[in-house]
Every structure is written in structure tokens, then in C-alpha cells.
Amino acid sequence: MRLTLLAIPLLCATAAAQEPQAPRMPPEDSETGINAMILIGEPKGTPLEGAELDRVAHEVAAVVRCPVCQGLSIADSPVDQAAAMRTEVRELLAAGFTPDQILDYFEPSYGEFIRLEPKPEGFNLLV
Amino acid sequence: MKRLVILSVGAVVTVPLLVFLAIGLQHDPRSIESPLIGKPAPPFALRDLDGNRVRLEDFRGRPVLVNFWATWCQPCMAEHGSFQEASRTLGDRVELLGVIYQDQPSMIRRFLAQRGEWGTTLIDPESKVAIAYGVYGVPESYLIDGDGVIVDKLTSPLVTANHVYGWLDQQHGLLR
Numbered sequence: 001m002r003l004t005l006l007a008i009p010l011l012c013a014t015a016a017a018q019e020p021q022a023p024r025m026p027p028e029d030s031e032t033g034i035n036a037m038i039l040i041g042e043p044k045g046t047p048l049e050g051a052e053l054d055r056v057a058h059e060v061a062a063v064v065r066c067p068v069c070q071g072l073s074i075a076d077s078p079v080d081q082a083a084a085m086r087t088e089v090r091e092l093l094a095a096g097f098t099p100d101q102i103l104d105y106f107e108p109s110y111g112e113f114i115r116l117e118p119k120p121e122g123f124n125l126l127v
Numbered sequence: 128m129k130r131l132v133i134l135s136v137g138a139v140v141t142v143p144l145l146v147f148l149a150i151g152l153q154h155d156p157r158s159i160e161s162p163l164i165g166k167p168a169p170p171f172a173l174r175d176l177d178g179n180r181v182r183l184e185d186f187r188g189r190p191v192l193v194n195f196w197a198t199w200c201q202p203c204m205a206e207h208g209s210f211q212e213a214s215r216t217l218g219d220r221v222e223l224l225g226v227i228y229q230d231q232p233s234m235i236r237r238f239l240a241q242r243g244e245w246g247t248t249l250i251d252p253e254s255k256v257a258i259a260y261g262v263y264g265v266p267e268s269y270l271i272d273g274d275g276v277i278v279d280k281l282t283s284p285l286v287t288a289n290h291v292y293g294w295l296d297q298q299h300g301l302l303r
Binding site: 033080088107 | 260
């Protein structure tokens, strides 16, 4: 009896170790088929929620240039495209992607131009 | 001597700035080349107006023209007729995909019922595909070859069917 009682937690621990880890984000967006992981790999951070998500989402949006009104960040721009990008930023943060990964997500599509603050390297550093 | 040093320092600062400005002024400040050209097209799976799922990879092996458009976009209206004519002429030699950009499916249905359709019309919820393709506004067209690589992007409207053929064939040889 005592042996059985000892074996139960052991079996549970083994089963938990063998159970495949559920992905924190579906492999692709169910409505569009867009897959962030193709571009930026697995999330490297902790999924955010609540006030922390609001705060970090605003910080990230403040350094992403709005492609439509190019002098403004997506945090400040009133256009629909900026709103869509803010939604994307929130979704990625909630899925555990880091702010740097999110900038790396937008950059292949728009180029370094999408960063309001260019990376401090190479020619940028010289300028 | 002191004057020579001041002039030399001035030249070292001024000449590179002038060269930098001269190069910069030759470019259209609104025209930013897409970093996606020469890269694999971001895969997507969008729904058409009937709710069917359409995957970009379904068209591998033949060229695909992806046009982002909306009913509120005046230049897009100018393109509509050219894509209709190109669609009739080219048949299945090229796949024409119209991705709706920030517009209501009801508006699109009404517009297409009045003006006629071309290619496959796809709904892009939350503009996720537009963002993945680096869209700045509409109309924008992307040309994808049979291997799934983006070969060009246009931010100006293709106002006649000849512009469509020219872009596909003369510029990129995709109709041979």
C-alpha cells in the first residue's frame, strides 16, 4: 500500500515530463495563416497580461514608425494601419515575444525605416 | 597656417555632407524599396468572399500578382478595369489575388456586383497580411514568381492592362 502511494507521484511526474509542451502560440494565425515564428522563432520572453501588457505594448508602439504617417509612431498615429499594428504588438507580447523580437518581426517587411530610433551600429553610429 | 587648418577642417565636414545630400536628393522620399524583394513571399491563408480558404502556396509553379486594394481608394478604381481585362486575357497563366485593405466585405461585395470581378478577392482581418508584406497604403502590387519569391513591388497603379502585361512580361519575363 505504502509502495503504491509512493509510486503515484512518481508516475505523475514521469507523465508530466513525457507530455509534449503545449505551444504558447498557435503555429499560424487561424484567420490569416501568418506565422510570426517563421520570422522570429520561438517566443523568448514571458507572456504578458493586464497592466504590464498595456505598459510594454505602449513602450514598443512608441518606437515603431507608422508606415502611413511616417513622422509618427504607431502609438501616436490615428490611422487604421497603426491600430492594426498596435493590435499585433499586443498579441505578440501576450504570446511571450520580447520587444526586440517584435521590432525584428516588423523589420523584414518594412526595413530598418520602421524603427523610429535606428539601431546604433555601422553608418547610423557614424551619422 | 591657422586659416588653412580651419579651411581643411571645414572641407572635411562640409564635403561629405554635400555628397550625402546630393545622393539623397536624387531619391523620391516617399519611395522606399521593399526589403522583401528577392525574398520568399510571406505565406498566408486568407478567406475569399464565400468563406473558402485560399493559401498562397496553392499557386506554387506559376506567377502570382497580389494587389492590395479598397473601394475607398481612387487609384484602385483606375486599376480595376485593367485587372479585369488582364484576367480575361491571361487566364491561368498568372494568378491574380486581390487582398482587401481596411474595407468592409459588404462594401466590396456591392462594388464587385456593380463593376464585375477579377481574380480572387481575399479578406485580410486586422491587416495582418498587409503588415507582413510591408504595405504603406493602397494600391500596392507584389509580383511573386513560380518559386514563391517576391520579384517586385509597385506602389503606383497599373492603369491599363498593357501596364500589367508589361510589368509581368517585359520587366520580369514571367509570362514565357
